[in-house]
Amino acid sequence: xxxxxxxxxxxxxxxxxxxxxxxxxxxxxxxxxxxxxxxxxxxxxxxxxxxxxxxxxxxxxxxxxxxxxxxxxxxxxxxxxxxxxxxxxxxxxxxxxxxxxxxxxxxxxxxxxxxxxxxxxxxxxxxxxxxxxxxxxxxxxxxxxxxxxxxxxxxxxxxxxxxxxxxxxxxxxxxxxxxxxxxxxxxxxxxxxxxxxxxxxxxxxxxxxxxxxxxx
Amino acid sequence: xxxxxxxxxxxxxxxxxxxxxxxxxxxxxxxxxxxxxxxxxxxxxxxxxxxxxxxxxxxxxxxxxxxxxxxxxxxxxxxxxxxxxxxxxxxxxxxxxxxxxxxxxxxxxxxxxxxxxxxxxxxxxxxxxxxxxxxxxxxxxxxxxxxxxxxxxxxxxxxxxxxxxxxxxxxxxxxxxxxxxxxxxxxxxxxxx
Numbered sequence: 001x002x003x004x005x006x007x008x009x010x011x012x013x014x015x016x017x018x019x020x021x022x023x024x025x026x027x028x029x030x031x032x033x034x035x036x037x038x039x040x041x042x043x044x045x046x047x048x049x050x051x052x053x054x055x056x057x058x059x060x061x062x063x064x065x066x067x068x069x070x071x072x073x074x075x076x077x078x079x080x081x082x083x084x085x086x087x088x089x090x091x092x093x094x095x096x097x098x099x100x101x102x103x104x105x106x107x108x109x110x111x112x113x114x115x116x117x118x119x120x121x122x123x124x125x126x127x128x129x130x131x132x133x134x135x136x137x138x139x140x141x142x143x144x145x146x147x148x149x150x151x152x153x154x155x156x157x158x159x160x161x162x163x164x165x166x167x168x169x170x171x172x173x174x175x176x177x178x179x180x181x182x183x184x185x186x187x188x189x190x191x192x193x194x195x196x197x198x199x200x201x202x203x204x205x206x207x208x209x210x211x212x213x214x215x216x
Numbered sequence: 217x218x219x220x221x222x223x224x225x226x227x228x229x230x231x232x233x234x235x236x237x238x239x240x241x242x243x244x245x246x247x248x249x250x251x252x253x254x255x256x257x258x259x260x261x262x263x264x265x266x267x268x269x270x271x272x273x274x275x276x277x278x279x280x281x282x283x284x285x286x287x288x289x290x291x292x293x294x295x296x297x298x299x300x301x302x303x304x305x306x307x308x309x310x311x312x313x314x315x316x317x318x319x320x321x322x323x324x325x326x327x328x329x330x331x332x333x334x335x336x337x338x339x340x341x342x343x344x345x346x347x348x349x350x351x352x353x354x355x356x357x358x359x360x361x362x363x364x365x366x367x368x369x370x371x372x373x374x375x376x377x378x379x380x381x382x383x384x385x386x387x388x389x390x391x392x393x394x395x396x397x398x399x400x401x402x403x404x405x406x407x408x409x
Binding site: 033034037062063064066067070071074075077078081082085086088089090092096097099100149150153154169171174175 | 222223227237238241248249252256347348
């Protein structure tokens with residue numbers, strides 16, 4: 001049970017695909033022009049990731065090592081096509097927005113990466129926990145990135161205007177350079193925060209250690 | 217070579233299962249997707265012509281002559297004649313397709329043949345940059361075409377407000393409207409009578 005929990009939490013923060021592992025950068029930079037786009041892309045990717053990790057984990061023993069990559073690619077491409085068709089049939093508005101980027105989920109290295117690094121070694125429930133964690137980690141990262149860029153570049157969040165008419169949007173934030181700048185600042189901030197938290201953890205342990213020695 | 221057989225079999229089985237699953241799903245979703253497209257088309261037509269409640273496609277719509285100067289930005293036109301609930305002819309709706317910044321832009325343009333004016337415009341499909349060119353689908357941009365005369369110049373940044381940072385997409389829409397108006401001139405003369 002404990003391991004399930006750690007597998008799940010790993011993707012959310014410590015090994016967050018976007019901010020820590022820096023994988024799947026292509027959709028991250030391309031679609032995060034608004035919070036809603038980031039959220040939808042994150043969820044679509046999560047769906048493909050969870051399904052493909054499950055299947056890869058189930059069939060790992062019957063796939064010869066030499067053809068594992070093409071096999072995983074077919075599995076992933078199948079689920080991407082499923083996501084594409086289902087979105088087109090049930091959520092045409094969302095499909096219109098994401099249209100171009102959905103087929104590109106196939107080449108998101110996050111998905112093949114998790115299949116290769118984890119799902120083909122782990123039992124299926126761990127693989128699912130890992131995929132759900134990674135998917136949610138990817139989703140919150142993309143939503144946050146999209147949110148920041150949308151606020152700066154359009155003065156709105158999830159399509160709702162935040163500022164009055166006097167606000168001049170920084171158009172660069174939703175242009176491609178804005179993606180790199182925002183991502184860079186966020187990765188830097190994330191590193192600072194992690195370093196600070198580690199430092200605090202260390203000092204607090206030292207304090208308890210010295211405290212107990214004093215008590216002796 | 218002997219060792220290759222399991223590899224081939226594995227890949228073949230995976231590909232077959234995947235193919236079968238997708239074929240099934242495609243069969244299941246194809247009618248729904250087609251219906252959604254039809255619905256979007258209908259919604260577009262009824263939205264750009266005020267008072268319209270039904271429409272019929274003009275059969276020779278695809279035979280609309282292209283702009284005479286040969287440099288038309290419009291690559292395909294479909295023409296619809298609309299009617300209100302009494303069956304009275306209310307106007308025309310044109311589905312025009314042209315080239316945008318990254319891909320095709322599909323516009324539904326409503327036209328009043330009597331006054332030769334645009335009654336409405338709606339972007340049905342586009343692949344412009346999300347957050348920039350994609351804003352051609354926002355109301356304020358689409359609504360500015362309403363009431364314009366077909367003989368207007370339709371030049372972005374002059375009589376058409378452009379989107380900041382997306383001049384090419386704005387210009388593409390204005391060009392498509394202008395060239396559509398050009399192509400439709402002979403038909404509009406007939407329609408007005």
